[in-house]
C-alpha cells in the first residue's frame with residue numbers, strides 16, 4: 001500500500017523493489033493509494049478492486065513517507081474510506097508490517113498511528129521499520145531491512161502469533177448542552193487581539209459546534225470561526241518540492257490555500273484549532289491543510305501566537321495525538337495554552353473551562369508569554385537545523401537562508417561562545433587531581449544563580 005503521493009517515483013517504494021529483487025519467489029502488488037486517492041474515492045469499483053487485492057494477499061505492507069508527523073492526507077483519507085465503506089473485515093487477521101521513510105522527525109508518531117490503525121483493523125502486526133530516507137544506500141542498513149522483511153515472511157509462513165498494543169477507543173455517549181447566556185459584564189475583553197478558530201465542524205447541535213459557539217460567546221467582541229471545509233483547497237501536497245527553493249507552492253494561482261494561510265491564519269494573535277477525532281487523528285481534511293502549510297517547509301509561520309485546541313472525541317486515549325499537537329505548536333514558536341475536550345465533566349464544567357480558556361488566551365497574549373520548549377520542540381528543531389545545514393540544503397535553499405538570517409545556526413554548540421570560554425578555562429583545571437578533588441561541583445553549579453538572586457531586579 002504505497003502512501004506516497006509521488007506514486008512509482010517514491011523513495012519508499014525503492015525499499016519494496018529491493019525486496020522484490022532479493023525475493024523474486026514471491027508476488028508483489030504495489031497499489032499507489034496516495035497518488036490516486038481521488039479516483040479511489042470517486043470510483044467505488046476502484047476501491048473495491050483494492051479491497052479484493054488485499055483479500056487475496058497473504059500479507060500487507062503499509063509503506064509511506066512521513067508527512068507532517070503522520071501519513072499524508074491522501075493516505076489518511078484511504079484509511080477513513082476503509083471504515084466509511086465497511087471494508088474492515090478483509091484486514092482482519094492479515095499479517096502486516098509498516099515501513100516509513102523520513103528524516104526521523106516525528107516518525108515515531110506516524111508509526112504509532114499506523115500501529116494503532118492496524119490494531120483497530122485487527123490485523124496481525126509484526127512490526128515497523130522507521131527508515132531514514134537514505135538507508136537503502138548503505139549495505140549494512142539494507143541488510144537490516146532485508147532481515148526485518150524476512151522475519152515478516154517467516155511469520156506468514158509459520159502463522160506465528162503477534163502482539164497487540166492498542167485497546168479500541170471508547171467514546172463517551174454525551175451531549176454537550178451549553179448553559180445560559182453569559183452575562184455581558186463577565187465576558188472577556190479581547191483587548192484588540194485578533195482571535196481565529198479553525199474547525200472542520202461548525203454545525204450547531206453537534207458537541208463541537210456547541211463548544212465553539214460557547215467559546216465565541218465568552219468574548220465581549222466578535223471573533224472569527226472558520227470552517228476549513230469552506231477554504232478553497234484543491235488537493236493535498238503532492239511533494240513536487242518546488243517550495244524548497246523559494247517557499248513558492250506549485251498550487252499558487254490554482255486554489256486559495258496560500259491566501260487563506262497568509263492573510264487569515266498568519267495574521268491572527270490567538271489561534272485555535274478545533275476538530276472531531278476521526279480514527280486516531282483529526283480528519284483527513286485537517287491533515288490536508290497542515291500538509292499544504294508545508295510550502296514554508298521547515299520554517300515557522302505561526303511564531304508568537306497563543307494557541308490551543310478544542311476537540312470532540314476521546315483525545316485522552318490517544319496520547320500520540322496530544323504529542324503531535326504540542327510538538328507542532330512548539331516547533332512553530334507559539335504557546336500551547338490548553339486543550340479543551342468534551343470527554344470529561346458536565347456541560348456546566350465544560351462551559352467554565354471554555355470561558356477560562358478564553359481568559360487565559362487573552363492574558364497570555366497581552367503578556368507575550370511563550371513557555372519553554374520541551375524535548376518535542378528542542379529535539380525537532382535540532383533535526384531540522386542539522387538536515388538543512390547538511391544533506392538537504394540544496395533542496396531547501398529557502399530554509400537555509402531563513403535559518404542563517406534568523407540565527408538558527410547559532411544554536412550549534414561549536415558556535416556557543418560562552419560554552420567555549422568555559423570549557424577552555426575549566427577543562428585544564430578539572431584534569432588536575434588536586435583541583436578536581438577540592439572542587440565542590442554543587443557550589444560551582446550554583447555560582448551564576450547566586451548573582452541573579454543577589455539582585456533580582458537587575
Ligand SMILES: Cc1cc2nc3c(=O)[nH]c(=O)nc-3n(C[C@H](O)[C@H](O)[C@H](O)COP(=O)(O)O)c2cc1C
Pocket residue numbers: 004005006009010011012013064065066067068069070101102103104105106107133237239291294
Ligand atoms: C509535505 C511533506 C512533509 C514532510 N514531513 C516530514 C516529517 O514530518 N518528518 C520527516 O522526517 N520527514 C518529512 N518529510 C520528508 C519525507 O518523508 C521523506 O523525504 C520521504 O523519504 C519521501 O518519501 P517518498 O519519496 O516515498 O514520498 C516530508 C516531506 C513532505 C513533502
